[in-house]
Amino acid sequence: MNQPLHSPFVPEETYQLYLAGLLANNRQQCRASFEQWLEANNGLRSLYEDLVQRSLYEIGDLWERGRISVATEHLATAISESLLNLAYPRLFAQPRLGKSAVVTCAVNEYHQIGAKMVADFFELNGWRGYFLGANTQVQKVQELVAEKRPNVVALSVASLFGMDALVHAATEIRAAFPEVPVLVGGQGFLWGGRAQVEHLPGVRYLTSLGELESWIKEGEIHV
Amino acid sequence: MFDGIAIAEVMRTYVLESAPVLALYLDANYRVAGANAQARRVLRDNALGRPLAEQIVDFSHSLDLPWLIRQGDTVHRLMLSTASGIPETLGFRFFPLPVGVLALASLDLQEQQELCEEVLGLNRELNDLTRQLHQANAELRELNQLKNQFLGMAAHDLRSPVGLIINYSEFVLDEAGEKLSAEHREFLRISLAAATGMKQLIESFLDLSVIESGQLRLELAPARVPEILAGVEKMARLIAAKKKITLQFDRADNERRLQVDMPQLRQVLLNLIGNAVQHSVPGQRVWVSSRWEHQNLVFAVRDEGPGIAPEDQAKLFKAFGRAGTKKTAGERSVGLGLAIARKVVEAHGGRIWVESTPGQGATFLFTIPVQEQPAQPIAQ
Numbered sequence: 001m002n003q004p005l006h007s008p009f010v011p012e013e014t015y016q017l018y019l020a021g022l023l024a025n026n027r028q029q030c031r032a033s034f035e036q037w038l039e040a041n042n043g044l045r046s047l048y049e050d051l052v053q054r055s056l057y058e059i060g061d062l063w064e065r066g067r068i069s070v071a072t073e074h075l076a077t078a079i080s081e082s083l084l085n086l087a088y089p090r091l092f093a094q095p096r097l098g099k100s101a102v103v104t105c106a107v108n109e110y111h112q113i114g115a116k117m118v119a120d121f122f123e124l125n126g127w128r129g130y131f132l133g134a135n136t137q138v139q140k141v142q143e144l145v146a147e148k149r150p151n152v153v154a155l156s157v158a159s160l161f162g163m164d165a166l167v168h169a170a171t172e173i174r175a176a177f178p179e180v181p182v183l184v185g186g187q188g189f190l191w192g193g194r195a196q197v198e199h200l201p202g203v204r205y206l207t208s209l210g211e212l213e214s215w216i217k218e219g220e221i222h223v
Numbered sequence: 224m225f226d227g228i229a230i231a232e233v234m235r236t237y238v239l240e241s242a243p244v245l246a247l248y249l250d251a252n253y254r255v256a257g258a259n260a261q262a263r264r265v266l267r268d269n270a271l272g273r274p275l276a277e278q279i280v281d282f283s284h285s286l287d288l289p290w291l292i293r294q295g296d297t298v299h300r301l302m303l304s305t306a307s308g309i310p311e312t313l314g315f316r317f318f319p320l321p322v323g324v325l326a327l328a329s330l331d332l333q334e335q336q337e338l339c340e341e342v343l344g345l346n347r348e349l350n351d352l353t354r355q356l357h358q359a360n361a362e363l364r365e366l367n368q369l370k371n372q373f374l375g376m377a378a379h380d381l382r383s384p385v386g387l388i389i390n391y392s393e394f395v396l397d398e399a400g401e402k403l404s405a406e407h408r409e410f411l412r413i414s415l416a417a418a419t420g421m422k423q424l425i426e427s428f429l430d431l432s433v434i435e436s437g438q439l440r441l442e443l444a445p446a447r448v449p450e451i452l453a454g455v456e457k458m459a460r461l462i463a464a465k466k467k468i469t470l471q472f473d474r475a476d477n478e479r480r481l482q483v484d485m486p487q488l489r490q491v492l493l494n495l496i497g498n499a500v501q502h503s504v505p506g507q508r509v510w511v512s513s514r515w516e517h518q519n520l521v522f523a524v525r526d527e528g529p530g531i532a533p534e535d536q537a538k539l540f541k542a543f544g545r546a547g548t549k550k551t552a553g554e555r556s557v558g559l560g561l562a563i564a565r566k567v568v569e570a571h572g573g574r575i576w577v578e579s580t581p582g583q584g585a586t587f588l589f590t591i592p593v594q595e596q597p598a599q600p601i602a603q
Contacts, residue, residue, distance in 0.1 A: 071339065074339075074343055075343075078343055078346050078347075081346070081347065081350045082346065082350060084350070084354075085350060085353045085354070085357075088353070088354060088357035089357065091357070092357045092358055092360070092361035093361065096365065112347065116350075116351075116354070119354075123358075128358070128362075130358075131351065131354060131355075133347070133348075133351050134347065
């Protein structure tokens with residue numbers, strides 16, 4: 001089943017309704033917006049970028065500025081992550097290209113939804129995106145890489161505090177699997193950390209889901 | 224300026240009665256002698272007058288309330304029995320009075336926070352597992368497609384050589400049979416029977432791989448019940464006559480037309496009749512009937528065989544899901560016929576099932592709805 005990748009953007013009205021639902025921790029309101037979009041057979045890419053990602057960025061911004069509590073932020077993330085399940089029957093029905101990626105968060109990184117969306121974006125583009133979840137030990141990543149032999153490993157970091165763990169994980173994975181490139185990204189890089197990864201051979205920093213998609217479409221295996 | 228009495232009044236009225244804090248007055252024997260509004264709302268109805276220790280959930284059985292009270296201004300996390308029936312963990316502080324004790328208890332925010340984190344963590348794990356499940360399902364679908372391709376290719380490539388073996392075996396038996404010894408003729412007949420069984424198996428595999436890969440398209444055409452059964456009856460009577468089984472046809476008596484793929488539907492009927500005959504012994508009867516029910520035509524094939532155990536009935540329509548009953552004359556079966564029949568019936572928009580009591584025969588039924596729709600590919 002082919003999904004239209006470049007469908008119309010999510011209407012502002014739908015987005016505002018969804019965002020209001022997240023801020024009020026009203027799961028049903030969010031679900032209604034989400035399902036409405038899915039049932040109209042609109043593109044999943046817009047759903048991920050223009051609804052889920054945009055709203056989570058806005059929620060994160062509100063939290064940083066002290067406008068909402070951490071509890072509201074956590075529940076908004078939990079609601080968003082649960083709603084992604086509704087997209088999976090379509091997401092995993094994309095035609096396969098025979099390539100795969102292992103996607104994970106570094107150790108002590110508990111903000112996993114960004115990484116999960118990266119894994120989903122690989123699926124959306126015909127790759128298998130194996131997602132290992134939050135707070136993943138490097139050894140566990142290496143075990144999955146040995147088992148799945150992916151074309152790439154992607155690591156996500158949501159805060160600057162997790163940067164050292166991410167650099168450590170990237171270095172260890174590259175040492176164990178020199179043929180496997182490593183992609184890094186996430187909100188953590190907004191406050192720095194780019195210099196820490198740029199000199200690492202075989203490691204590339206990507207700024208957005210759009211840049212990731214370009215990387216996937218170009219078939220660029222070497223970093 | 225407030226004097227001491229006024230401050231005490233404010234404390235009593237507004238703090239003790241309105242604040243989200245449970246305030247309990249314990250008498251000299253540590254019984255609950257008084258409670259503020261918040262405490263009365265939370266505590267069980269019979270709390271007043273009973274020792275507080277009896278109202279604390281203490282799994283370790285080591286609660287020493289007088290000792291806790293003597294510890295002074297320290298917060299003690301205790302689980303209190305509540306009116307809701309669900310114990311509530313509260314932070315207790317005890318203030319000894321000249322007579323009795325004042326106990327103040329508030330919700331344990333740390334526990335609330337821990338619980339919230341725990342629930343969010345469980346939610347994350349559940350979401351991750353759901354994703355893994357969807358991914359595993361997608362991978363299984365891919366593997367199933369590969370299996371179907373392999374099955375189709377293997378069956379296709381095997382069919383020709385097996386056909387040659389059958390043809391040449393028949394040719395040798397026909398042309399040179401007289402020149403062979405009786406033993407050699409028997410060898411050839413065994414080879415021929417085995418090859419024929421193999422060909423049947425291969426053709427079933429091919430049918431199944433075509434159906435499961437979604438490549439089978441029904442070619443629907445209007446047909447009346449007598450036309451459908453007429454194409455089946457001759458072959459069915461041959462099958463039944465070989466085992467001396469009496470076959471009885473009972474047709475729905477009207478001229479309504481159905482949209483069916485005639486060859487596929489006849490194959491389903493022949494399959495069911497063949498099964499019924501195989502499970503019958505000479506002298507028994509098999510009935511083939513049809514009747515209208517609402518917007519469906521219901522076909523039924525009934526036999527007087529050994530019947531099918533309830534635990535076997537559910538698996539009958541799955542590939543290789545044979546029942547425990549044996550064919551009465553040792554007939555061979557690969558266990559694909561009913562799986563194929565089910566796919567064909569479902570592609571017509573109908574359903575197939577069996578009704579049977581062990582020892583009292585079995586009736587296989589399937590429905591074909593009246594519809595005027597174009598041919599549909601079979602969903603995987």
